[in-house]
Amino acid sequence: MTWRMRGLAAGGVLAAAVTVSVVAAATEAEDHAADEIRRYRQMLEDGNPAELMEMKGEALWREARGPKGASLEACDLGLGPGVVAGAYAQLPRFFADTGRVQDTESRLVSCMVALQGFASAEATRDWYRPGSDLEALVTYVATQSKGAPIRVPVSHPEEARLLAAGGELFFRRSGPLDFSCATCHSQDQRRIRLQDLPNFLNPADARASMVTWPAYRVSQSAVWTMERRLIDCVRQMRWPEPAFGSEAIVALQVWLQHQGEGGELQSPGIKR
Amino acid sequence: MSVRRRLSGLVALTMLASSSMAGAAGSLTEAIVREAFATATPEEWRDRLAQDDAQALCSQHRNQPPPEVAAQILESQRATVRLPEDGRLMGDWRAGEKLAGIGTGGHIGRIQPDPPGRAKGGNCYACHVMAPGEVAAGNIGPTLTGYGRLRGNTPEMQRYTYEKIHNAQAFFPCSHMPRFGHNGWLSPKEIADLVAFLLDPESSVNAGR
Known part of the structure; x- marks a missing residue:
């Protein structure tokens, strides 16, 4: 390689x-x-280490696995069973079969449970460890949206509810440092130390940032999905760890994707 | 320090849910927040997730409170300011310089918590340019290079600087800056060391050019 x-x-x-x-x-x-x-x-650019994760993810997508010995090829990511191309660009979205708005991560877990027969705890085990199955699957799915514009649906009442909640959560301050997402991400041209910070209230900034996820992070030697990114932001705010796939994390993604609407995905990105 | 923050998480949450101040807007997210942090301990709820009045109001108004709310926050936050019991507002600038560079401490969770006893600092450099020699400085807050050289270190300036670090919202409602003393993140001695880092004529903040 x-x-x-x-x-x-x-x-x-x-x-x-x-x-x-x-x-x-x-x-x-x-x-x-x-x-x-x-x-x-x-x-x-012609050799992002994330390609390794993409290949692993594609193999996991096609392989018959789990108690039911099934592949994920019938998984509906929102554009119909088995349609992967362009799906990431339109997630999170509402799914009638689960009755929830789901992001790429939580939708993949639903498919692993429903199609392959995995227990939910099994499907999410060690999701945050570098090289996890979910990291690989999300990387594969997102890469199949390369070039597609971000366009998350917000017409279903549940999608609209999470869009509104995501906007509120972005500004929700608590904890020993009084932090919210807005502390670092609501002004143009700001940095923490030398790290540039996107201003998610500015659509141009939001687009430029959202199109780069998931991203290979050089400092972590791993691909970080959006859930991984957001849950680490929450850790840095000194809050407890939010549950993987929780509505709060999905709501933030609905709002962030909406702010970045129209941006053409470059997934997988590469970052510090 | 604040009595309000010492309330149990459940009590604080009930107060928030029933408070007219939080309004309909806040209640939309609070149920979602409860679900996301269902495994948090009561202490974590109290110290890290439950909102005091200033946090709730600043969240509700997206850090741009209308004048009457701003005045209300200013008044309530001014009332919390405590000066150190020994009266020492200026400590050791070198100790303050060290604190200004420490960004660790207080991280919890199973993925990447801080080891027990990990040093906690002010992490001022995350947001402020300070000593000219430290180039890896952020810009969320204003540049503080030459802070004391420009302002002097009169008792009034010492007091203002101490109070500003103790509770920034006693001066600027909904400031992005953490209320380091009010929230108990920094001790009175540590705040005094940071005051010295800003005001001491010998400090690297005020040296050169």
Whole structure:
């Protein structure tokens, strides 16, 4: 896998570039670091390590597994049974069979339970560990939406309810640091340390961010799905860990995807 | 410190649910929040999820409270400000400089919690440019380079700076800045060290240029 070797070499370049930048003046350093990350992304464009996850995910999608010995090929991700192309761009959405608005992660779990006979706890076990089955499946599904515009449906009453709730949750402050999502993500051109922060109240920023998920994270050596991203944001806010697939996490995604509507997916992205 | 925050999570939640202040808007999400954090302990609810008045009002108004609400928050938050019992507002600027760079502490959950006893700091550099030598500084808050050089370190300025770090919302309702003293995140001594980091003429914040 030569692309993987290139990825490791590029990691060294990035590390060196970041080390050098620390001794430079503030603005120069920021520009420099941003340039290096851009260059690093370009180098990896024809070989994002996330491709390994995509391949694993496709194999998991097609393989007969679980107590029922079935594949996921009949799974309905919202565009009809077995239709993967473009599905991620229109998730989360309401599903009549479960009576819930579901994101890619929770929908895949529903299919693993209904089609393959897995217990829910089994399907979600270690979902957050690098290389997990869910990480791979989400990467595969999202990659099949590359180039598709984000367009989440909000016409069903349940979708509309979660859209409204997601907007409220974005601003919900609590905890020992008084944080909400809006603390870091409601102003243009802001950074934590040197990390650029998207302003999700600004549609251009929201689009630019949402089209890059799920993303291979160099610092984590893993693909992070949107649930992984959001649950880690909640951890950084010093809140307890929200349940995987919970309505709160789905509602935030409905709102974020809605803010990023029209952006053409580039999944999988690559990030620091 | 605040008595309000020491209420049990359940009591606080009941108060929130029945409070007219929270309004219809807030109640839409609170049921969703309860479901998402069903496994949180009562202590976690109390300290990390239940909202006090300022948090609830700032959430409801999306950090842009109308004037009368802003005045209400200002008044309630001013009433919480406590100066250190020993009266020392300026501590050790080097200790403050260290605290300004510490962003760890207080993370919980099973995925990536902090190990017990992990140092907790002010993490000022996440949001503020401070000493010119530290280039990895964020910009959610204003630049504080030369803070003391520009303002002096009179007793009034010491007091203002201490109170601002203790409870930013006693000055700016719904400020993004954590209420470090009010919420018990930093001790009075730690806040005094940060005041010194900002105001001491010898501090790296005020050195050079």
